[in-house]
Structures are given as structure tokens and as C-alpha cells.
Amino acid sequence: MACTPVSRGSYSAVRVLMLSWEYPPRIIGGISTHVYHLSKSLVRKGIGVHVLTFDFPNTQFQEVIDGVRISRVESSSVSQTDFLLWIYSMNSLMIERGKELLRDQMFDLVHAHDWMVGRAALELNKSSGIPLVTTVHATEIGRRAGLYDDYQRKIHEIEQLLIQYSEEVICCSQYMLSHLKVNFGANPNKISVVPNAVDISRFNSETNDGRELGQKLGPGVRLAEMVVLYVGRLVEEKGLHTLIEAFEMLNHDNVSATLIIVGEGPIKEDLTAEVRKRGLQGVIHIIGFVDEAMLIALYRSSNIFVLPSVYEPFGIAVLEAMASRIPVVVSDVGGLSEIVEHGLTGLKFQPSDPVSLAASIRRLLEEGSLARELTQNAYRMLAEKYSWDVAAERTLRVYERASTEILKFGAVPDEHFLTDTSLTSLLFTLGATNGKNAMSLGEIADVVKAPGLPLKLILGKLSSHGYLVNLLDPDSNEVRYHLSDKGIVKACARFS
CATH class of the missing domain: 3.40.50.2000 (Glycogen Phosphorylase B;)
Structure with missing residues (x-):
């Protein structure tokens, strides 16, 4: 080969x-x-x-x-x-x-x-x-x-x-x-x-008309002038109960805004029941999974994006929101703390604190200049730090x-190889199990008995396996032999 x-x-x-x-x-x-x-x-x-x-x-x-x-x-x-x-x-x-x-x-x-x-x-x-x-x-x-x-x-x-x-x-x-x-x-x-x-180009389409978008989301979905968006799995660690509670506070204070929750997950029915229990059916809409076109339309038609997680290694949806040029509100936890700089590229709130979350949403709804500044700063940051x-x-x-x-080894000098009986014995032992693309005992013996070949043996460990590397003429190609339960499997060496 x-x-x-x-x-x-x-x-x-x-x-x-x-x-x-x-x-x-x-x-x-x-x-x-x-x-x-x-x-x-x-x-x-x-x-x-x-x-x-x-x-x-x-x-x-x-x-x-x-x-x-x-x-x-x-x-x-x-x-x-x-x-x-x-x-x-x-x-x-x-x-x-x-x-x-x-x-x-x-x-x-x-x-x-x-x-x-x-x-x-x-x-x-x-x-x-x-x-x-x-x-x-x-x-x-x-x-x-x-x-x-x-x-x-x-x-x-x-x-x-x-x-x-x-x-x-x-x-x-x-x-x-x-x-x-x-x-x-x-x-x-x-x-x-x-x-x-994030691929910024995905989110460069024009903003959809809000009324048309509401019709596409389903019967009975009427969007307020201001739309708050969540995109992600519907699981406990995303902090969605906190978001619903915060929206109840905003609704109680007569803040006119609609919350759209996009995603699927095991707590979807629980969230739907909670929205109904709090009497927020006309304010909060849990719409489940949406296709790519609808997702982009939602991002581009929303005024604020919220990710209220209590555990979040990163939060890729935050980057998507930034690419869509909408301000973000995130909990100050995990990887979100590294993405968002409070007051510069977004707002942070204390996780599981609906009062803090409601205050952050209200602030962006009321302070348009701040929302625009955060959006511009975040968008510039994306190209510098978060491109694919x-x-x-x-x-x-x-x-x-x-x-x-796996190539961190001590190479055995060519002139020492054939005189090292322990290494020769190891070769025969490891080659004993034959299989597809594996070296047979006879093939190994031919190599060992051919002192004219510039052969080097390297011993090491790859997971639970050893490995061999041979430099063989006349092809002058670098070849690695992986030791597996099938035998010595031949493969090209890379990055070496």
C-alpha cells in the first residue's frame, strides 16, 4: 500500500x-x-x-x-x-x-x-x-x-x-x-x-414582518410590539421556569412583550402547564422545533434574546443571536460568563433569580440606545473570536x-535492532494474530531477516495498544503499524 x-x-x-x-x-x-x-x-x-x-x-x-x-x-x-x-x-x-x-x-x-x-x-x-x-x-x-x-x-x-x-x-x-x-x-x-x-452569513437576511411571522407560528399567536426569544433544549438546566416567572412579573407591571420559546425536550409539557397555570397563554408561546428558515426569521424579528441557564458549558445560541444583531441577556454562569461582558456585549443576571432577569429585560426594552450599543459591540466581537x-x-x-x-518515542538505532533479541521476540509475539491488513509471522520474519532494509522500531502506547513505526525502502514512504486485536494493522503516518 x-x-x-x-x-x-x-x-x-x-x-x-x-x-x-x-x-x-x-x-x-x-x-x-x-x-x-x-x-x-x-x-x-x-x-x-x-x-x-x-x-x-x-x-x-x-x-x-x-x-x-x-x-x-x-x-x-x-x-x-x-x-x-x-x-x-x-x-x-x-x-x-x-x-x-x-x-x-x-x-x-x-x-x-x-x-x-x-x-x-x-x-x-x-x-x-x-x-x-x-x-x-x-x-x-x-x-x-x-x-x-x-x-x-x-x-x-x-x-x-x-x-x-x-x-x-x-x-x-x-x-x-x-x-x-x-x-x-x-x-x-x-x-x-x-x-x-457562528456562521454570520446565515443571519444576514432581512427582518420579517412581525404580523406575518405571527401567522406562520400558528393560530392564536399574536406578537406584541416587543418580542423576547429563547432557543434551546427544553430541559431543567436551561432555567426556563425562571424565565416564565420573570415574564409573569413583567406582565403584571403591564410591560407589553411576547415571549417565544423554541425547542423540544422532556419538560415541554410541564412548561406548557406552568404557562397555563399562570394565565400567560397570550403572552408566552412554546412553539417546539422549527426549521432553519423559521429560526432565522425568529432571530431577526426578535428584540431581545434570553438564555437563563443554571448550567451552560458555552451557549452557541447566544452567538446566533449576536449574529442576528439582537441584544442578549444571559445568566452569569459557566461559558456564558466568558462570552458576554456585562454592559459591553450583553447583560448578565444572577442565575435562578427572576427579579434580576425581569429587570434586565425591562432595561433593554426601555433603553433603546443601550440595546443598540450592546448589539454593535457583540457583532464586532464575533468576527474576531467566534468564526468557524x-x-x-x-x-x-x-x-x-x-x-x-503517539510518536513520542526513543528510536532504536538501526545497527542495534537485529541484535536485540527481546525486540525481535516482541515483534513475533505481536504479529501472532493475523487478520485483514495485518502482518503475518512470515512477513515479520522476512523483515527481520533482511538487514539491508533501513528499519526502525519504536515502542510506545496508544490507549490500550502499543504501536510500531517502520521506515521501509524502496518506497521511502512513512508507514505506521498499529497493534490491535487483529494484529499489526498498516496505516499511513501523519503529521510526522
């Missing part, structure tokens, strides 16, 4: 197998948007990206979109009554498909996104020896402020294994870096902070470290 060596800093031949449980049009939370835009940006930089994900109605199992290859595993035959069991079953399908891809194609890295694909990522890393990079978008212990049952502890265990066995770990904020160190004992030297980003081009470049540097990490 001929391999073209890639010099350090050159990414043109790098291929990444990207694992994500959600990918457009499946959009549950921020991971889908993140993986989509990161993959597109990596492709623009010459990286080969193949996304392995779960299927979604009316999508193809194999397709190429924006230069990104996509493979989807079928979920229709898997029961969804138990989410954890469903994830386990979907990971089994992912492992099967992933191994097919690894047999048929050359990949340099596996990049996993969160625990939902953790089992597949770990198994593909173990069976192939290909370096694993994991992006931790959020954690179970963070979402729940603790671990209280076996369900949560199982998720935490998967997260722990991902962090432990990944060559490199990516998180989205300094807050998350500290969180991983404290709650997982993670080695900070292998954690990189790569903030989320910047995020992709930082991710590439992580990929480089992940690949070079």
Missing part, C-alpha cells in the same frame, strides 16, 4: 472519521450545529471529513453535502422506549458501520462528540489503533449538579472512559476545562479549549498533537 508522507503543518491528506449522534437535519441541541459547521470548515481547509451519525426521516443513508461525506445508521428497528438502551443499540450499529468504513478507507483520526457516541468511539479506537479525539460539549454531572442514580452514573462512566482513552480532549470554554479537571481528574495537558463559533474558520484552525492543531503524541 503506497502512502504519501505528510509534512508537519500540512493537512491536505488528513482524513477524519467524525462521530456524532445528531447531524442536520436531526437537530436536538447544539452538537448538530457544531459538527455541521466544523466539518464544513475542515473540508474547506483540505481535510477529508466523513461523518457517521444516526438517521433521520427523509434523509439518505449515504450522501455528500458541502464536501462532507455522511453515513447514517438506521434507527427504525431500534426501540426508543429507554433512551440509554436506544443509545447503546445505536452505538452497536455505529460500531458495525464504522468498522466497515475503516476497512474500506484510510482514516488518520476518530473524532467523537460527547458520550452518546462514546461506546462506538472507544471500540473503533481499540480495534483500529487510530488516535481518538473527543469533544466534550457537556457532562452529566454538570447537567444534574451531581450523580443521583445508576442512569446518570452510567453516562458519567462513559464520559470518564472517553476522556481517559482519548489522545486529546476538546472543550468549549475555560469553565469546562476546569470542570473536567475537578470532576474527572483529567490531565490538563491534553485538554484544549476551542470555543464554539478560527475554530477549525484550532481543531487542526489538536489533530496534529493527537497524531504526534
Whole structure:
């Protein structure tokens, strides 16, 4: 197998197998948007990206979109009554498909996104020896402020294994870096902070007419002159009960504003019941999932965006609101504290404090000049700090470290190799299990008995596997041999 060596800093031949449980049009939370835009940006930089994900109605199992290859595993035959069991079953399908891809194609890295694909990522890393990079978008212990049952502890265990066995770990904020160190004992030297980003061009469309938008949202939806927007999952950690309570206060004070809540999640019915109980049906509208066009129209037609989370590693929806040129109000927690500078790029309030939140919303509704100033400052900041081009470049540097990490070795001099019986014995032992693309004992013996070949042996550790690197003439190509349960698997070396 001929391999073209890639010099350090050159990414043109790098291929990444990207694992994500959600990918457009499946959009549950921020991971889908993140993986989509990161993959597109990596492709623009010459990286080969193949996304392995779960299927979604009316999508193809194999397709190429924006230069990104996509493979989807079928979920229709898997029961969804138990989410954890469903994830386990979907990971089994992912492992099967992933191994097919690894047999048929050359990949340099596996990049996993969160625990939902953790089992597949770990198994593909173990069976192939290909370096694993994991992006931790959020954690179970963070979402729940603790671990209280076996369900949560199982998720935490998967997260722990991902962090432990990944060559490199990516998180989205300094807050998350500290969180991983404290709650997982993670080695900070292998954690990189790569903030989320936003494609500003997505939000450059003209503002829709508010009355027309109200009609599109459904019968009975009448928008006030001022619209406050929330976009995100409907889960406890998003602080939506606080937002509803704050809006009740504003309504009691005769503040004319409409709250639109966009998203799906397990507490949707509870939120709907709370709105009804407080008599706010004409003021607060929970509209569920919306498509891309409607989402952009909502951003562009709203006056204020609010994210009232009690736990938030980053908050990509805040960047989308800033790109739409609307002022933001966020809780002073987690990654939100790093994105928003109070009084400069947005307003912050104390988490779980409806009085503080109501006061911040009222201030922006009443002080138009402040709202415009915050909007302008935030928009300028986006281009400097939160573009996908910047995020992709930082991710590439992580990929480089992940690949070079396994090459931190002490090379055995050529003239010493054939006289070192322990190394020769190790070669035979490791090559004893043969498989597809593996070196047989006979092939290893041929190499060992050919002293004319400039051969170097390097010993080290990759997750639970060792590895070998050989420089073999006459091809003069750099080749890495990963040690896996299948034998010594041949692969091109990268970034070396």
C-alpha cells in the first residue's frame, strides 16, 4: 500500500472519521450545529471529513453535502422506549458501520462528540489503533449538579472512559476545562479549549414582518410590539421556569412583550402547564422545533434574546443571536460568563433569580440606545473570536498533537535492532494474530531477516495498544503499524 508522507503543518491528506449522534437535519441541541459547521470548515481547509451519525426521516443513508461525506445508521428497528438502551443499540450499529468504513478507507483520526457516541468511539479506537479525539460539549454531572442514580452514573462512566482513552480532549470554554479537571481528574495537558463559533452569513437576511411571522407560528399567536426569544433544549438546566416567572412579573407591571420559546425536550409539557397555570397563554408561546428558515426569521424579528441557564458549558445560541444583531441577556454562569461582558456585549443576571432577569429585560426594552450599543459591540466581537474558520484552525492543531503524541518515542538505532533479541521476540509475539491488513509471522520474519532494509522500531502506547513505526525502502514512504486485536494493522503516518 503506497502512502504519501505528510509534512508537519500540512493537512491536505488528513482524513477524519467524525462521530456524532445528531447531524442536520436531526437537530436536538447544539452538537448538530457544531459538527455541521466544523466539518464544513475542515473540508474547506483540505481535510477529508466523513461523518457517521444516526438517521433521520427523509434523509439518505449515504450522501455528500458541502464536501462532507455522511453515513447514517438506521434507527427504525431500534426501540426508543429507554433512551440509554436506544443509545447503546445505536452505538452497536455505529460500531458495525464504522468498522466497515475503516476497512474500506484510510482514516488518520476518530473524532467523537460527547458520550452518546462514546461506546462506538472507544471500540473503533481499540480495534483500529487510530488516535481518538473527543469533544466534550457537556457532562452529566454538570447537567444534574451531581450523580443521583445508576442512569446518570452510567453516562458519567462513559464520559470518564472517553476522556481517559482519548489522545486529546476538546472543550468549549475555560469553565469546562476546569470542570473536567475537578470532576474527572483529567490531565490538563491534553485538554484544549476551542470555543464554539457562528456562521454570520446565515443571519444576514432581512427582518420579517412581525404580523406575518405571527401567522406562520400558528393560530392564536399574536406578537406584541416587543418580542423576547429563547432557543434551546427544553430541559431543567436551561432555567426556563425562571424565565416564565420573570415574564409573569413583567406582565403584571403591564410591560407589553411576547415571549417565544423554541425547542423540544422532556419538560415541554410541564412548561406548557406552568404557562397555563399562570394565565400567560397570550403572552408566552412554546412553539417546539422549527426549521432553519423559521429560526432565522425568529432571530431577526426578535428584540431581545434570553438564555437563563443554571448550567451552560458555552451557549452557541447566544452567538446566533449576536449574529442576528439582537441584544442578549444571559445568566452569569459557566461559558456564558466568558462570552458576554456585562454592559459591553450583553447583560448578565444572577442565575435562578427572576427579579434580576425581569429587570434586565425591562432595561433593554426601555433603553433603546443601550440595546443598540450592546448589539454593535457583540457583532464586532464575533468576527474576531467566534468564526468557524478560527475554530477549525484550532481543531487542526489538536489533530496534529493527537497524531504526534503517539510518536513520542526513543528510536532504536538501526545497527542495534537485529541484535536485540527481546525486540525481535516482541515483534513475533505481536504479529501472532493475523487478520485483514495485518502482518503475518512470515512477513515479520522476512523483515527481520533482511538487514539491508533501513528499519526502525519504536515502542510506545496508544490507549490500550502499543504501536510500531517502520521506515521501509524502496518506497521511502512513512508507514505506521498499529497493534490491535487483529494484529499489526498498516496505516499511513501523519503529521510526522
